[in-house]
């Protein structure tokens with residue numbers, strides 16, 4: 001375990017004190033409000049790592065306890081909104097309330113039904129779930145979970161890859177290897193990236209059988225009937241700038257079509273896989289526009305402003321396990 005430097009501990013301590021003293025609330029109240037801004041939070045999994053040791057714990061956004069604290073904060077001090085409210089504001093039909101927060105969850109993991117939904121329901125929060133439709137109900141792992149298994153559950157002390165050889169004899173070195181390989185894989189053309197990960201996964205022979213990690217269409221239909229908005233996150237979750245434009249268009253179209261077919265209705269809403277600046281471009285936005293998509297979410301990590309941002313580039317704030325409640329509160333402070 002590496003110790004945090006003293007100034008980080010001090011910073012955490014001060015943030016906790018500021019939060020308790022209500023300072024973030026005070027700062028927020030004194031800043032101007034408009035009806036076109038919304039904090040869009042992006043969660044992935046909410047779970048305990050040991051519940052599903054075959055999935056990369058780095059994709060856990062919060063423990064169930066921390067997630068509950070986040071939702072309590074949002075319900076008590078903000079105005080939770082649903083995606084239809086954001087759409088109405090984007091169309092100029094109705095402004096958003098001040099301090100609007102939209103909770104979104106990516107990838108359709110099973111803990112959405114087991115952990116996330118019961119908590120958001122308790123606080124009257126209407127979440128949006130972005131799903132890569134090819135993975136729904138199947139036993140295929142996402143490539144990042146395969147990469148995690150290939151490194152963390154390999155019995156070898158080092159692994160050689162097209163990106164170099166990595167020592168994987170301690171948890172720290174394993175995590176560093178996963179991070180380096182994630183960056184390398186994301187820089188490759190999609191099919192090359194998948195082949196590389198499959199190769200490492202097969203070599204490692206991880207000890208897990210096939211598990212279903214995602215929700216089924218039946219579960220999604222039931223969640224949709226209970227008020228969860230289900231929206232598209234491509235079909236097979238490629239980074240859209242790492243496939244050709246025809247394939248990118250098919251990915252968007254097929255995911256919209258499958259949601260319409262299985263859920264009965266589909267929203268003109270989309271979330272880019274990965275969502276960083278290099279994962280979308282004008283040609284992709286044109287294709288989304290052709291598909292009838294009105295708003296698309298990135299991971300550009302700031303408050304979304306429907307006047308200032310392009311509607312096909314709305315930022316979301318990624319939530320990760322390292323984020324404390326005071327840090328989240330700070331991110332949601334208009335400053």
Ligand SMILES: [Zn+2]
Nearest residue numbers: 106107273274
């Ligand atoms: Zn995703």
